[in-house]
Amino acid sequence: MISNQLKILENIILARYTTLNLGGAAKYFCTCSTVDELKEALQFARSKKIRSHILGGGSNTIFADDGFNGLIIKIDLKGVSFVEDGNDIHVTAKAGEEWDHFVKQNVEQGFAGVECLSGIPGSVGASPIQNVGAYGQEVKETIEQVKVLDRTTLQEKVLQNGDCGFSYRQSIFKTDDANKFIIVEAIFRLKKNGRPTIHYPEVKKNIEASIPLSTLGDGRESLEAVRNIVLGLRKKKSMAIDPSDVNTRSAGSFFLNPIVDEKQLAKIIHQWEANGDGTPIPTFASESKIKIPAAWLIEKSGFKKGYSKNGVGISENHTLALVNRSGTTKALLALAKDIQDGVGKQFGIRLAMEPVIVS
Ligand SMILES: Cc1cc2nc3c(=O)[nH]c(=O)nc-3n(C[C@H](O)[C@H](O)[C@H](O)COP(=O)(O)OP(=O)(O)OC[C@H]3O[C@@H](n4cnc5c(N)ncnc54)[C@H](O)[C@@H]3O)c2cc1C
Known part of the structure; x- marks a missing residue:
């Protein structure tokens, strides 16, 4: 342990932090659950003149066999809150929330907009990075704002959806502003008692096999039906994490x-x-x-x-x-x-x- 406040560990094997189970050791490694800890971690890297890398769930990351000669900052900021706004609901989720848990929570409350993104591994904070998408939905359709910490100035800033440059598996976080920000939270606008998105042919076919589309209602039951279909399709394709597969x-x-x-x-x-x-x-x-x-x-x-x-x-x-x-x-x-x-x-x-x- 190097720092008194933030626990900074040394020589940590990265393979177990990725879904590919690949990667050597990080020279330094810390887990941050507050913005202050993130700032401290960044300052630590600066003082040591080493690179830092942000890690969420490690489901889209490939570490080298000889590891990372710098500081890995694992994001663990937690919390989800809801604010009603007429027929809509603003859902704020901290970056370290597990993505699929976030989806499940919303589906169970009848909030529509992310149901087709069920079963995607990883964290909420990484979801804007490549504008995650599947089965006819992308997060760019529901993200309202992204709150970030500037890695150089250590200032927090709010980016509106339009500032994020979202397109197919892209955003400014991967292009113009790659490695500039740490995402600390994202705010989504979902529909209360909403209707699921059923554009994707495989989802449509599976829904129709059990219920005529014209009789499909709004809200929790329909959203759960779509979630279950997506999870089933993912399982069949080995696209949902299963340690036994x-x-x-x-x-x-x-x-x-x-x-x-x-x-x-x-x-x-x-x-x-x-x-x-x-x-x-x-x-x-x-x-x-x-x-x-x-x-x-x-x-x-x-x-x-x-x-x-x-x-x-x-x-x-x-x-x-x-x-x-x-x-x-x-x-x-x-x-x-x-x-x-x-x-x-x-x-x-x-x-x-x-x-x-x-x-
Ligand atoms: C089985 C499987 C199925 C998948 N299916 C899909 C799919 O259907 N659709 C899809 O779009 N993706 C899919 N993915 C890819 C992956 O799950 C997503 O890209 C996911 O959003 C990555 O989240 P993560 O937290 O694991 O990111 P990580 O792998 O930890 O990080 C990915 C990138 O984001 C950066 N990052 C992470 N968190 C933050 C943060 N808080 N602030 C700033 N930068 C950050 C990292 O530095 C890195 O550059 C799948 C992956 C697996 C293993």
């Missing part, structure tokens, strides 16, 4: 779905028509552009579910999830590169990685 030892989707314009798509189609098996490339509208499912591109480049190499591989239940069976970060990143190179050769595009790599 090695396929969940992942960082979720490892690659982003490429978003291209008409000209890029034409080039990709041209290359596929020359080299491919004749099946059409699936595409989806994404605002003014076109989204291509990365999973399809990976499979058509010869990488199948269950593929395994050097203790790492592709989940048996989801092509987009790379899993750690008994491997290393080095092996995982080598596999990611093999896949990127394979897709590049087959389609002429480079897949971007989703998780944050910390070395």
Whole structure:
């Protein structure tokens, strides 16, 4: 222990703080449950002239095998509060709240807006970082404000939704202002006694199998029905953490779905028509552009579910999830590169990685 106030530990193995279960030791490690502790941690790193890295639930983080030669700051700020506002409810959640617990709490009270995001691992504080999304919802639709601590000035600041630059798995926290802020809380605007979002075909199909959509009511019961369907789909795809299922030892989707314009798509189609098996490339509208499912591109480049190499591989239940069976970060990143190179050769595009790599 180095500091008297904040407990700063030394030489802490990071693997157990990530869902991939990978990573060597951090030189220093602390857990902060207040903003004052965060400031103290940042000052400690400054005084030692070392880097600091913010860690939530570790479900989108890849630490190097040789660890991190700085201070890992684990976020543990807790608390959720509710303020009614007509038909809406403002829900303020501290950054260290577990995301799925937060979703469950809201669903149980009949508050709509995050039900399709059930089962996503990690913390509330990380949810704005990549604008988490699944099954037809993204947090950008319900986040009103994000309260941050500036890592340099140590001043707190409130960012409005429009300041956060949200788009598909992106925000200013990953781009222009990467590593500038620590998110200390997020405020969501949800609908009281609200109606669940049922846009996603798999969710719609499953709901319709048990109840005609026209008779689906508002509020808790319907929101719980959607939550349960999403949790079931996630379980089937090993996309909800389950210690007994090695396929969940992942960082979720490892690659982003490429978003291209008409000209890029034409080039990709041209290359596929020359080299491919004749099946059409699936595409989806994404605002003014076109989204291509990365999973399809990976499979058509010869990488199948269950593929395994050097203790790492592709989940048996989801092509987009790379899993750690008994491997290393080095092996995982080598596999990611093999896949990127394979897709590049087959389609002429480079897949971007989703998780944050910390070395
Ligand atoms: C099985 C599985 C399924 C998944 N499914 C989905 C999915 O459907 N949709 C989706 O979008 N994602 C999904 N993910 C990815 C992941 O769960 C989300 O990105 C999640 O929001 C990460 O939260 P975390 O707290 O674990 O973040 P971490 O991995 O701890 O951190 C991720 C990044 O956020 C930063 N960060 C974390 N907390 C803060 C903070 N308070 N302030 C500033 N920076 C911070 C970290 O520095 C890092 O850069 C999945 C992951 C797994 C393992």
